Amino acid sequence: MGHIRKTQTHDKVRIALAQLLAEKAYDEITVAELAQRAGINRKTFYNNYTGIHMALEELTQQIADDFGGPLSDIDFMDLLNNPEIVFIKLGRLFQEKLLLYENLLRIPQNTLVYAKMHGALKEKLFEVFSENMNEAKFELAIDYHLTGIVIAYKSWVDKGMKEDIDELSRFLSVLVIHGIRGLFENES
Numbered sequence: 001m002g003h004i005r006k007t008q009t010h011d012k013v014r015i016a017l018a019q020l021l022a023e024k025a026y027d028e029i030t031v032a033e034l035a036q037r038a039g040i041n042r043k044t045f046y047n048n049y050t051g052i053h054m055a056l057e058e059l060t061q062q063i064a065d066d067f068g069g070p071l072s073d074i075d076f077m078d079l080l081n082n083p084e085i086v087f088i089k090l091g092r093l094f095q096e097k098l099l100l101y102e103n104l105l106r107i108p109q110n111t112l113v114y115a116k117m118h119g120a121l122k123e124k125l126f127e128v129f130s131e132n133m134n135e136a137k138f139e140l141a142i143d144y145h146l147t148g149i150v151i152a153y154k155s156w157v158d159k160g161m162k163e164d165i166d167e168l169s170r171f172l173s174v175l176v177i178h179g180i181r182g183l184f185e186n187e188s
Contacts, residue, residue, distance in 0.1 A: 022106035087169035
């Protein structure tokens, strides 16, 4: 029972932190405000965290783990041959944790928090796939694609999430692997 309650508390804190980060800068967030948004008291917060920095580290790690899971069981060549599988898995993950990721996508891209999340995802991608490419080129490719994918999902959220997530995922998979030329070839 205690483990379930602790997990629920951590989930509430991560969602509340994502909501607050979408509204204001990290250094403007107080423990009292975070606890209130999470629906817990300050004592409960401090029973689980030493400060907001720890909650942010946990949130960043969750993002890396969430996205790393679907990636780690896919072979690099399988990814190149059928990238849709990864994007569909990521889209479904996004749907499962919609409240969290919807708010994370609202965080301004020019913030330290965004950089930490980008770095965690990049590290996970490197861990899973880097052995297949030149390291410098792979890092450039990750930065390029990861930024584009995040902006595409952010645009989807900003426009009210009207398009089906599986359709968006298929679109992004073609775009990432085959580029714009692939989209035109797919349409014909």
